[in-house]
Amino acid sequence: MAAIQVPPPVLQRIDASSQSLGEGMPIRRALPTRERRLVGPWCFLDHFGPVDVTRGPGMRVGPHPHIGLQTVTWLYEGEVLHRDSLGCVQPIRPGQLNLMTSGQGISHSEESPAQRPAMLHGVQFWIVLPDSARNGAPAFDHYAELPRVEHQGLQCTVLVGSALGADSPARMRWPVMGVDVRIEGAADALLPLDPDFEHAVLVTIGSAQVEGETLEPGMLLYLGGQRSGLRLRAGAGARLVLIGGRPFEEPVVMWWNFVARSKPELSVACREWNQGDAKFGEVEGYDGARLAAPVPPW
Ligand code: MN
Numbered sequence: 001m002a003a004i005q006v007p008p009p010v011l012q013r014i015d016a017s018s019q020s021l022g023e024g025m026p027i028r029r030a031l032p033t034r035e036r037r038l039v040g041p042w043c044f045l046d047h048f049g050p051v052d053v054t055r056g057p058g059m060r061v062g063p064h065p066h067i068g069l070q071t072v073t074w075l076y077e078g079e080v081l082h083r084d085s086l087g088c089v090q091p092i093r094p095g096q097l098n099l100m101t102s103g104q105g106i107s108h109s110e111e112s113p114a115q116r117p118a119m120l121h122g123v124q125f126w127i128v129l130p131d132s133a134r135n136g137a138p139a140f141d142h143y144a145e146l147p148r149v150e151h152q153g154l155q156c157t158v159l160v161g162s163a164l165g166a167d168s169p170a171r172m173r174w175p176v177m178g179v180d181v182r183i184e185g186a187a188d189a190l191l192p193l194d195p196d197f198e199h200a201v202l203v204t205i206g207s208a209q210v211e212g213e214t215l216e217p218g219m220l221l222y223l224g225g226q227r228s229g230l231r232l233r234a235g236a237g238a239r240l241v242l243i244g245g246r247p248f249e250e251p252v253v254m255w256w257n258f259v260a261r262s263k264p265e266l267s268v269a270c271r272e273w274n275q276g277d278a279k280f281g282e283v284e285g286y287d288g289a290r291l292a293a294p295v296p297p298w
Helices: 263-274
Strands: 009-015 017-021 025-031 042-052 060-066 069-077 080-084 089-092 097-101 106-111 119-128 139-143 148-151 154-160 176-183 187-192 198-205 208-210 213-215 219-224 229-234 239-245 253-255 258-260
Touching: 017 042, 025 219, 042 069, 042 198, 042 239, 060 258, 060 263, 069 080, 069 154, 080 097, 089 097, 089 139, 097 106, 097 154, 119 198, 119 239, 154 187, 198 208, 213 219, 229 239, 253 263, 258 263
Parallel strands: none
Antiparallel strands: 009 219, 017 025, 025 042, 042 119, 060 106, 069 097, 069 119, 080 089, 080 106, 097 139, 148 154, 154 176, 176 239, 187 229, 198 219, 198 239, 208 213, 208 229, 253 258
């Protein structure tokens, strides 16, 4: 493999946009944005809640397809029920990881279960699959336990990849890392980083100072690459996600729930889903309609 071009260190503040998910759940989307489309292979960062789901339907995202990606779901509060075309029916709760690998095609739904905690709060991130994996078989994995490491006052959980000498069991297809960081007391810490990765930080609860930049929910800080450590100061109760990865080298285009290499490929995926192509399978048991792919403007 040719030498990787790792970008220099920068501090780029990126405002998340306000969007809505499924039947009107407000979310903050930090990737993709006008300023930045990728951090390593991470291509989509959604932060939902905290929202009171005691009234109304809670989260309701009807059956929809994916290609070309892995989804990473991680909760701070509440519960979400995942159903997919492989027949997996899996609740996820705080501290657990759902990893869905679309391969050449999968479909799934996500909903708040009838019996549920009052609050819902979490993230769903997407990771691009490289050519070597994107035409493979779909898969779904639930990890009830993940490695945890205490480091200079930071309670770190390794979601994907490796950090602080601990390895996530999640099977990834491109060099990538993601760590949940929780601060119980005040912390002033130096987190080691892989200088061959580019990184970004998303604060999800409270506020934190990252390399001197004060961050709160709704703001992504892109850090560039070539860093061997990250200075992090935060007060009690703050929470953030550090993501990183080797710069992704293949062309990436996205439309709706599809990640591909070209616009024609996206058009084909929309048509196939809307015509009921068998490659996406069927989601059973969701009480509601499947979502239609919006026709791309090109
Ligand atoms: Mn989805």
